[in-house]
Amino acid sequence: MASIKKPKSHLETLAQSAEAVVKLMPQFRAVDQKGRYLHWHDFKHRVPAGIDADAAWAAVKLSRAAILKSVGLCSESGKPFNYCLPDSAQTVIHQIDQLNARLGSSVSSASTAGESNSYLVESLMMEEAISSAQLEGAVTTRKVAKQMLEKERPPVNDDERMIVNNFLQMKLARRSKDEPLSLELIRQFHAEVTQGIDVDHSCPGEIRQNDDIFVVGRDSEIAHQPPAAASLPQRLEALCGFANQNHDGLEGRLFIHPAVKAIILHFMIGFEHPFNDGNGRTARCLFYWYMLKCGYWSFEYVSISALLKDAPMKYGESYLFTETDDLDLTYFICHQLSIIQRAINDFLKYIERKRNDFVAIIELLTESGFNKTLNFRQIHLLKKLLRNPGRLFTAKEVKNDFDISENTARTDLEKLYQLKLLGKSREGKTWYYIAREDAMAHIRGSGSNRG
Incomplete structure (x- = not known):
């Protein structure tokens, strides 16, 4: 990135070349023809040949002055932000x-x-x-x-x-x-x-x-x-x-x-x-x-x-x-x-992809009858475990995913365990829930039995 330099004061340019600046004002407005609010750093390279860049910049600054408004905050020197x-x-x-x-x-x-x-x-x-x-x-x-x-x-x-x-x-x-x-x-x-x-x-x-x-x-x-x-x-x-x-x-x-x-x-x-x-x-x-x-x-x-x-x-x-x-x-x-x-x-x-995934899962669960027994969190957990057979889940992880209490997270995991969609194992004081390899087959099988 090239060093950003302060432009020449437009007031100084206006004092020196007022007539030239005024003539350029119809051509140089607050934004360029593409609607861009350019800084001098970029503006100076886009001024057509034969036009004084400083005068053109002064014309831009005058156009902006008419629409700028102060926010009530100032620099140390008392200059207002606008x-x-x-x-x-x-x-x-x-x-x-x-x-x-x-x-x-x-x-x-x-x-x-x-x-x-x-x-x-x-x-x-x-x-x-x-x-x-x-x-x-x-x-x-x-x-x-x-x-x-x-x-x-x-x-x-x-x-x-x-x-x-x-x-x-x-x-x-x-x-x-x-x-x-x-x-x-x-x-x-x-x-x-x-x-x-x-x-x-x-x-x-x-x-x-x-x-x-x-x-x-x-x-x-x-x-x-x-x-x-x-x-x-x-x-x-x-x-x-x-x-x-x-x-x-x-x-x-x-x-x-x-x-x-x-x-x-x-x-x-x-x-x-x-x-x-x-x-x-x-x-x-x-x-x-x-x-x-x-x-x-x-x-x-x-x-x-x-x-x-x-x-x-x-x-x-x-x-x-x-x-x-x-x-x-x-x-x-x-x-x-x-x-x-x-x-x-x-x-x-992202939301559209997630919603499409969710609709697909809901259709599958409706066919199997599982949709009547699972809440939204459990359905989203099910979506994750179906995508990742063998993956380990803990109550802490589910708590953080859904911003719920650890007891509520554990209840959700237990529900999926009872439905034989998760396995369960204990290591020390922590219970781990394992995404079963046969979870999808179990869901589809439930749908067939239901039919």
């Missing part, structure tokens, strides 16, 4: 608003649709925990990491500990979604994600006390110098005030869409860099926390970190674009919305 929403961003926001409706009732609902969706997507929280840790450098396979979380196996190194911490942090975000944001809650998020990992450096839950921390770019240059440590308590209190403020647009209040506000919270933790380590994971947790707080329950299962991990340089660029262009958050918002759009599409494809 943003606007291009049409492409509005499209993604519409998709976000539609997502809950497309999936049906809330996963917390007691309705049949809600219960079914819950078990279709519950394990996806593990996927975000794994991806977020890998984005920060954790080295392990997804298979090993998921087995660790499912079986509650103690982590054997810092990489695995990071994944466990992320998973616990996501659960904390869910539990605390009805609380207002506070400095203490931010510290709790950070403490959860850094506990047990290089404690002397990460200092779980402690706001940094020094200014010898900075973010380096690709070429080891200083890409971002966070605000002074002494200013952090006051700045974080201001951030909490922003999070807790009503931005519904009524009675003269500023309107900020919840998804945009969640993204801004994500950005600001990265910008403030209030901790020695773990800022990125804390920032992403805060995004999820706010989405859950605002009723977007499906985002508990939509993983953005997996996609950020695939293109970490673009993620970093979106921060730098904002910082080098008058604190215009639009760059970061648009980047995150593009990630969210892809994550939603991946999530819906």
